[in-house]
Amino acid sequence: MKQYLGVDIIEISRIEQAVGRWGxxxxxxxxxAEELRLYRGKLPSLAARFAAKEAAVKALGVNELIYxxxxxxxxxxxxxxxxxxxxxxSRALELGITDLAVSLxxxxxYAAAVVSGIV
Numbered sequence: 351m352k353q354y355l356g357v358d359i360i361e362i363s364r365i366e367q368a369v370g371r372w373g374x375x376x377x378x379x380x381x382x383a384e385e386l387r388l389y390r391g392k393l394p395s396l397a398a399r400f401a402a403k404e405a406a407v408k409a410l411g412v413n414e415l416i417y418x419x420x421x422x423x424x425x426x427x428x429x430x431x432x433x434x435x436x437x438x439x440s441r442a443l444e445l446g447i448t449d450l451a452v453s454l455x456x457x458x459x460y461a462a463a464v465v466s467g468i469v
Contacts, residue, residue: 354447354467356408358401362461365397382421397461398422398454405465406432406450410441422452430454432465442467 368376377386380400389395399422406420419438425431432450434442442450447467455462 352446352469354409354411354445354469356405356410356465357463358404358408359460359462360397360401360404362393362397362456362459365400365461366393369393369396380417382418384423385421388423394456394461398456398463401461402430402432402452402454402463402465405452405463406434406438409450409465409467410438410445410447412437412441422454445469 377390380403381389381396385396385399389399400417402422403417403420407415414437416436416438419434419436421433421435423431423433430452432452434450442448445467446469449468451466451468453464
């Protein structure tokens, strides 16, 4: 059995700085419309989702950044969930990954995520 795993940690202040410097341009390049609807203005949540996107890219084993092809929202009850689109979805199917599991966490200064591919 193959296992696909990715982990990432980011300083929340880095997301704050990017939003402050590039504003909607940055947000639109990284986050889907649904993510922005749910989490705009919530820096720890945006940072955790950024970390999840990075972790998913690592789990999928791709070198290109495909942030908007990876959507991190929540199921009813709050459990985080990943939906893949476009190139990310195609890559997952190539690997035989049927789903991705994700865990998010953040403290005052950092956000972290672990993503595991389910085959």
